[in-house]
Amino acid sequence: MAKMVQINKSSKMEQEINKDNRPPVVAILGHIDHGKSTLLDYIRKTKVTMTEAGGITQHISAYEINHTSKKDGQSRQITFLDTPGHEAFGSIRTLCTKVADIAALIVSAEDGVKPQTLEVYKQIKESAVPYLVVITKIDKPSADILRTKQSLAENGIYVEGYGGDTPVVELSSVTGQGVDEFLDMISLISELEGVMADREQNGSGVIIESRRDAKRGITAVGIIKNGTVYSGLFAGTTGTIAPIRFLLDYEGKMVDKLSFSSPVQIVGWDKMPAIGDIFQTFLKKEEALSFANALKEQKENKINSSATIGEEVTSYLHLVIKTDTAGSLEAITNELGKLSRERIAPKIILSSVGNINENDIKSALSTSGATVLGFNIKVDAQAAALAERTGVTILTFNIIYELTDKVKELLTEKEPRIEVEEVIGSAKILKLFGITKGKQVIGGRVLSGQIKRGTSVKIVRRETEIGKGTVKELQQSKIATDTAGEGT
Structure with missing residues (x-):
C-alpha cells in the first residue's frame, strides 16, 4: 500500500513539473464602433476594418501576437479574441468572456x-474574468478622458485614480500612443493570475466558431486551453468527431502542432460543431467517438429538462436561414426570436451553415409562403433557377441589422388584420323604393351621427341583425352627396 501512495505522489509531482505558464487569451469587448478592431489592426499592422461590411465586425476572430516589452525586453505571446459590438451578437460576447483569461473593456473617449x-x-x-478598461480614440478632437471616466463611475465602473482599483489604459489606435502600455498591462495581469497548463497532454479547448468550406468541408476554430494538438490525432466534441489529417493556425497556414492558448482550425468534422462546446483530442477514433457521444447525451438531457412551451400565435412567417458561420446563425436566430408580434411570429423551418442550395428551395416549397434568407453566403445556380421557376423568394444580406429590418417589414405586411367595428351613425328606414341588380334603394332619416358613402351597414329589426350591405350612393333632396348628417 505504501508503494502505491508513493507512485501517486510521484505522478502528481511530475504533472506539476510539466506545467508551464499559459499565455493569456484576451477578449476585446465593447460597444459598436468604439475601436476594438481598429486597435487590433494597429497591433497586428493589418487593415481588417477596411474590408468589413458596413464597417462593423460581425464575426468572432482569433489572432496571435508576440509582444516584446520595452521595459524588460522579454517577448510574450498573447492571443486576442475580436468580438462584434452590435447588440445582436450578445451570445458571442458571453462566450468570449468564458473562454478568455483577461477581458479588455473598450470605451471610446468620444x-x-x-x-x-x-x-x-x-x-x-x-x-469573474480579470479585466482592464481601455479608453480609445484619445487622439480625436472631441475626446474627453475625464468625462469618460466620470461616465464609467456613474455606471458603477470605478477605475484606478477615479474611485476604484480597476486598471485603465488610455490609447490611440491612430498614433499608437498608449498601445505598448496596454500590452504590458496584459502581461502584468497574466503574470499575477499565473494560469498554468500542461504541454504534454493531448490538446483540449473550446470551439469558438465553425463553418462549411466548399473544398475542405466542415471547419471548426477553437482555442486550445490545455495540452498540444497534433496532426494524426482524433478530435471530438458534442456529437461529432474529426480525424486531424492536418492542422491550420489562425492565419490558415498548415502546421504540425499547436499548443495551449493558440487558435487552431480543425478540418474534417462529420457534423457542424456547436460554438461554445469543448473539444478534446485522442489517439484513437473510438475514444473520440465515446467522448462525443457522452457530451451529446449530456446536452440532450439538459435541453429536455429545460424545454418550455411557447405562446400560441395565429400566424407564422416561415423562414429558411442560411449563414456563413455557426456564430452568425446563432446571432440571427436569437434576433429573430425577439421580433414576434401579437398575431404573427417568425418560424424557422430549416437553418444551416453554407450556401443556399436546391434542398433549401425545396424545403421552402414544402411550406406555403416561406422565404429563404441568406447571410454572407452565395446562392447556387441550380437553387436560383428553381426559385425563379417556383416563385420562392430569396433575400441575401451582408449586414445583420438589414436582415432583421427586412424581417420586421415582412412581419408587418403579413400580420393578420383584425376588423374593429365602429358605429359612426344610425338611420331609420322609412321607405323601400325598389330592388335592381342586387341593389336596394331605400329612403330614411338619420337618427344619430353620420351616414357616409362607401361605409358598411347592418340592418337590424328588434335587436336582431337581418342583413348587411354597403352604401354605394347617397342622395339628399335628390342631390348626390358623400355624407348625410343627423336629422336629414
Missing part, C-alpha cells in the same frame, strides 16, 4: 459608456 458597454461589463462580472 462617446463614453453605451448600452453594449454595460452589457459587456455585466458579462465580465458574471464570468
Whole structure:
C-alpha cells in the first residue's frame, strides 16, 4: 500500500513539473464602433476594418501576437479574441468572456459608456474574468478622458485614480500612443493570475466558431486551453468527431502542432460543431467517438429538462436561414426570436451553415409562403433557377441589422388584420323604393351621427341583425352627396 501512495505522489509531482505558464487569451469587448478592431489592426499592422461590411465586425476572430516589452525586453505571446459590438451578437460576447483569461473593456473617449458597454461589463462580472478598461480614440478632437471616466463611475465602473482599483489604459489606435502600455498591462495581469497548463497532454479547448468550406468541408476554430494538438490525432466534441489529417493556425497556414492558448482550425468534422462546446483530442477514433457521444447525451438531457412551451400565435412567417458561420446563425436566430408580434411570429423551418442550395428551395416549397434568407453566403445556380421557376423568394444580406429590418417589414405586411367595428351613425328606414341588380334603394332619416358613402351597414329589426350591405350612393333632396348628417 505504501508503494502505491508513493507512485501517486510521484505522478502528481511530475504533472506539476510539466506545467508551464499559459499565455493569456484576451477578449476585446465593447460597444459598436468604439475601436476594438481598429486597435487590433494597429497591433497586428493589418487593415481588417477596411474590408468589413458596413464597417462593423460581425464575426468572432482569433489572432496571435508576440509582444516584446520595452521595459524588460522579454517577448510574450498573447492571443486576442475580436468580438462584434452590435447588440445582436450578445451570445458571442458571453462566450468570449468564458473562454478568455483577461477581458479588455473598450470605451471610446468620444462617446463614453453605451448600452453594449454595460452589457459587456455585466458579462465580465458574471464570468469573474480579470479585466482592464481601455479608453480609445484619445487622439480625436472631441475626446474627453475625464468625462469618460466620470461616465464609467456613474455606471458603477470605478477605475484606478477615479474611485476604484480597476486598471485603465488610455490609447490611440491612430498614433499608437498608449498601445505598448496596454500590452504590458496584459502581461502584468497574466503574470499575477499565473494560469498554468500542461504541454504534454493531448490538446483540449473550446470551439469558438465553425463553418462549411466548399473544398475542405466542415471547419471548426477553437482555442486550445490545455495540452498540444497534433496532426494524426482524433478530435471530438458534442456529437461529432474529426480525424486531424492536418492542422491550420489562425492565419490558415498548415502546421504540425499547436499548443495551449493558440487558435487552431480543425478540418474534417462529420457534423457542424456547436460554438461554445469543448473539444478534446485522442489517439484513437473510438475514444473520440465515446467522448462525443457522452457530451451529446449530456446536452440532450439538459435541453429536455429545460424545454418550455411557447405562446400560441395565429400566424407564422416561415423562414429558411442560411449563414456563413455557426456564430452568425446563432446571432440571427436569437434576433429573430425577439421580433414576434401579437398575431404573427417568425418560424424557422430549416437553418444551416453554407450556401443556399436546391434542398433549401425545396424545403421552402414544402411550406406555403416561406422565404429563404441568406447571410454572407452565395446562392447556387441550380437553387436560383428553381426559385425563379417556383416563385420562392430569396433575400441575401451582408449586414445583420438589414436582415432583421427586412424581417420586421415582412412581419408587418403579413400580420393578420383584425376588423374593429365602429358605429359612426344610425338611420331609420322609412321607405323601400325598389330592388335592381342586387341593389336596394331605400329612403330614411338619420337618427344619430353620420351616414357616409362607401361605409358598411347592418340592418337590424328588434335587436336582431337581418342583413348587411354597403352604401354605394347617397342622395339628399335628390342631390348626390358623400355624407348625410343627423336629422336629414
